[in-house]
Amino acid sequence: MPVALKFDMPEGAFSALRKSPEEFTKELRLAAAVKWYEMGIISQEKAEEIAGLSRVDFISSLSRFNVSPFQYTTEEITEELRNAD
Numbered sequence: 001m002p003v004a005l006k007f008d009m010p011e012g013a014f015s016a017l018r019k020s021p022e023e024f025t026k027e028l029r030l031a032a033a034v035k036w037y038e039m040g041i042i043s044q045e046k047a048e049e050i051a052g053l054s055r056v057d058f059i060s061s062l063s064r065f066n067v068s069p070f071q072y073t074t075e076e077i078t079e080e081l082r083n084a085d
Helices: 012-017 021-038 045-051 055-065 074-084
Strands: none
Touching: 012 021, 021 045, 021 055, 045 055
């Protein structure tokens, strides 16, 4: 069940971004989800849920933020390749 959050934003924020309050809210949710995903705080599945997008749409949105859909370290990739043999 969704929980409503309320916080104050300067009126100028909406005009500076050329977004309505609804569009701003959607963009804010997406930006937070992408950043938390990039930092490894949340899974891709949880990020999709926060952003309110399907998996395909979330993955497509990652490119807008220059974030890879693959969140693996070099060590994890090396280990995966080692285990594949």
